[in-house]
Amino acid sequence: MTPVKTIDEQLAYLAKGSVDLIEKADLKAKLQRGTPLTIKVGFDPTAPDIHLGHTVVIRKMRHFQQLGHRVIFLIGDFTGMIGDPTGKKATRPPLTREEIEANAETYKRQVFKILDPDTTEVRFNREWLGALGSDGMIKLAAKYTLARILERDDFRKRFEAHQPIAIHELLYPLAQAYDSVALKCDVEMGGTDQLFNLLVGRDLMREYGQEPQVVLTMPLLEGLDGVEKMSKSLGNYIGIDEAPDQIFGKVMSISDDLMWKYYLLCTDLTPAEVSELRASGQHPMELKKRLAKSIIQDFHSADAAEGAEAEFRRIFSERQTPTDIEEKQLPASDEPQLLAKIVTLAGLAESNKDAQRLIAQGGVLVDDMKAETTRHALDARAGRSYLLKVGKRRFARVTFTSS
Amino acid sequence: MTPVKTIDEQLAYLAKGSVDLIEKADLKAKLQRGTPLTIKVGFDPTAPDIHLGHTVVIRKMRHFQQLGHRVIFLIGDFTGMIGDPTGKKATRPPLTREEIEANAETYKRQVFKILDPDTTEVRFNREWLGALGSDGMIKLAAKYTLARILERDDFRKRFEAHQPIAIHELLYPLAQAYDSVALKCDVEMGGTDQLFNLLVGRDLMREYGQEPQVVLTMPLLEGLDGVEKMSKSLGNYIGIDEAPDQIFGKVMSISDDLMWKYYLLCTDLTPAEVSELRASGQHPMELKKRLAKSIIQDFHSADAAEGAEAEFRRIFSERQTPTDIEEKQLPASDEPQLLAKIVTLAGLAESNKDAQRLIAQGGVLVDDMKAETTRHALDARAGRSYLLKVGKRRFARVTFTSS
Numbered sequence: 001m002t003p004v005k006t007i008d009e010q011l012a013y014l015a016k017g018s019v020d021l022i023e024k025a026d027l028k029a030k031l032q033r034g035t036p037l038t039i040k041v042g043f044d045p046t047a048p049d050i051h052l053g054h055t056v057v058i059r060k061m062r063h064f065q066q067l068g069h070r071v072i073f074l075i076g077d078f079t080g081m082i083g084d085p086t087g088k089k090a091t092r093p094p095l096t097r098e099e100i101e102a103n104a105e106t107y108k109r110q111v112f113k114i115l116d117p118d119t120t121e122v123r124f125n126r127e128w129l130g131a132l133g134s135d136g137m138i139k140l141a142a143k144y145t146l147a148r149i150l151e152r153d154d155f156r157k158r159f160e161a162h163q164p165i166a167i168h169e170l171l172y173p174l175a176q177a178y179d180s181v182a183l184k185c186d187v188e189m190g191g192t193d194q195l196f197n198l199l200v201g202r203d204l205m206r207e208y209g210q211e212p213q214v215v216l217t218m219p220l221l222e223g224l225d226g227v228e229k230m231s232k233s234l235g236n237y238i239g240i241d242e243a244p245d246q247i248f249g250k251v252m253s254i255s256d257d258l259m260w261k262y263y264l265l266c267t268d269l270t271p272a273e274v275s276e277l278r279a280s281g282q283h284p285m286e287l288k289k290r291l292a293k294s295i296i297q298d299f300h301s302a303d304a305a306e307g308a309e310a311e312f313r314r315i316f317s318e319r320q321t322p323t324d325i326e327e328k329q330l331p332a333s334d335e336p337q338l339l340a341k342i343v344t345l346a347g348l349a350e351s352n353k354d355a356q357r358l359i360a361q362g363g364v365l366v367d368d369m370k371a372e373t374t375r376h377a378l379d380a381r382a383g384r385s386y387l388l389k390v391g392k393r394r395f396a397r398v399t400f401t402s403s
Numbered sequence: 404m405t406p407v408k409t410i411d412e413q414l415a416y417l418a419k420g421s422v423d424l425i426e427k428a429d430l431k432a433k434l435q436r437g438t439p440l441t442i443k444v445g446f447d448p449t450a451p452d453i454h455l456g457h458t459v460v461i462r463k464m465r466h467f468q469q470l471g472h473r474v475i476f477l478i479g480d481f482t483g484m485i486g487d488p489t490g491k492k493a494t495r496p497p498l499t500r501e502e503i504e505a506n507a508e509t510y511k512r513q514v515f516k517i518l519d520p521d522t523t524e525v526r527f528n529r530e531w532l533g534a535l536g537s538d539g540m541i542k543l544a545a546k547y548t549l550a551r552i553l554e555r556d557d558f559r560k561r562f563e564a565h566q567p568i569a570i571h572e573l574l575y576p577l578a579q580a581y582d583s584v585a586l587k588c589d590v591e592m593g594g595t596d597q598l599f600n601l602l603v604g605r606d607l608m609r610e611y612g613q614e615p616q617v618v619l620t621m622p623l624l625e626g627l628d629g630v631e632k633m634s635k636s637l638g639n640y641i642g643i644d645e646a647p648d649q650i651f652g653k654v655m656s657i658s659d660d661l662m663w664k665y666y667l668l669c670t671d672l673t674p675a676e677v678s679e680l681r682a683s684g685q686h687p688m689e690l691k692k693r694l695a696k697s698i699i700q701d702f703h704s705a706d707a708a709e710g711a712e713a714e715f716r717r718i719f720s721e722r723q724t725p726t727d728i729e730e731k732q733l734p735a736s737d738e739p740q741l742l743a744k745i746v747t748l749a750g751l752a753e754s755n756k757d758a759q760r761l762i763a764q765g766g767v768l769v770d771d772m773k774a775e776t777t778r779h780a781l782d783a784r785a786g787r788s789y790l791l792k793v794g795k796r797r798f799a800r801v802t803f804t805s806s
Binding site: 078081082129130131132133134135136137138139140141142143144145146147149159162164165166167168170171174 | 481484485532533534535536537538539540541542543544545546547548549550552562565567568569570571573574577
């Protein structure tokens, strides 16, 4: 990271990639005080499986850490009991204390790949929400009106569509907003889908006589396809725990446009540095390699990034110019021969059964065409010749000859 | 009270005067079991000043007691913190524990004039609502939907009129309904304005897997004017702590129609007994005396009732034949003379100022017509004569003469 010195440079670095920043002037005023700010981000207590999409906000937390601020990784173990109704229909079954603790450890193992453990506080909101008791919950609920809660898009739509809204769902935005009161937050961050909740925090802090927090939202990251939001269920994701080679290959597969978005949201480069890169005229493939290495370095190490690049180069070259292809002569036949048998005879499978398995998995190509069935057969008359490919890197050329 | 023996007689006695009974068949089934039922009525923890209007429900509690059931006088010290939004706009300031305890003692002193202290349990709903804690409140709120809460008339009207509804107000019906769950109520009673809340109790008991309570509402009693609901602020009330003479006089002032309503709602007579009375052909004044004595007997004693009747007879006779009216001769004048001055000259007030005060209070009658203003003046020409009455029992006849 390039040194970020002036308040305006700090502001530009923190605002990089953000969607909402309410209000920028408030953040500037807070930064000008020169004392560490308290930054809160809430996470769901259910089993985490963090992918690159989640890291957008986590990386923004790191940016605050880099500038000397105090970051709170807040696990919503109380609010999780309610279940954020944002965009959801069913509430989740409550987790046990043990499950929550186990999930917190999994979170730590993953997010400390990005965050600095020494300046990250992991907190649980049951600490203060549980302590409110019956009376405190009533008093909290007294701070907000139904009309304001129903301004939330998903509530309004469900209400207007006569879909049921349970009363406790109305308490979710208040409970999570109370976290900001309890922690006296300076800044709360989240995805753009959390904007309403974060603004309730801002309102509620005023109600409790506190300086309202700054609200900063980050965009939802598109997946590898460049269209849908990155998600595990859509398969268009890069997991934080994936192997370096896999991450490298996935990054290389994205479009040039998406690459620039990832540079903005998934690296620590300053806006100025990204602009420089764009102006450098480097080949997109080289830029993607650099991005891939940066991501691997975050999730694994610099060595792993170098290793993945070397592996990628090797495979890529092999793919382009397979020079060491073994030549096999097989006895010709007037009858078509099963591909599985040919693959085995060519030494690309250990047995006929193994060959069938490889074909069934879609791992066998004949002259660059995938064999679709284990019953696939080839014309084996004299003079016929085929380039067989098994998996990513094993090739053989077979030629049928009359003996 | 006449013996009430069969289940159908019990049902008729308990249903006497009620507006809603949901469901009558359920109450019958509960009575048929032959075991004592649990009857709950909720009272507001604010300073009680009980009048005849409040006694309608309290008397119904007594009817259940007379039939051997268990009555719970529930003081809503927790729900009072929320403030029942029914027909109200502002929430009340919370009471201290000491104020609540003091109010409970005042309640007991008053309601035990009607209820049997030995079979009345006084309970406070903080006992179980306070114990719910943050988690319990969330779970309770999860049991009901916004749409069902907004079926309540006053909520719907405020919502449609864009008047603010604080979120905690939505919790009131649920919290008071939870009282029925905690107490495993068989019957809950209240005024007709409480119907919605009582029905939420019925719903909520089902949600908690309990047999739903029977809901019984009693009408809001009209005040002495026979038009407006009895209330202290309207001045049309009979207070439970009022002196026997005052109660007697107030009951004697009501219309014949209202008398029958009071017989229904403010005595323990069975429906059959009220019918008998109506058919008896007694003079309405005698029936009112009987009603007045019944009410005084409830709030004071049989002796006090007899005493009040005797006093009433005495005053009434005096009023009818004022034999000892003082005659006053005043000098005639061609100019009208101020009533206040005439009252003073007649010796019915100590000073002109005193006379003006009496007129302002509506306490001065001229020939049975009330003087409406302190500027009231009388034709004072020779030969004019007026019967002045001040308060209930002071009379003077003034005649203007040319001296």
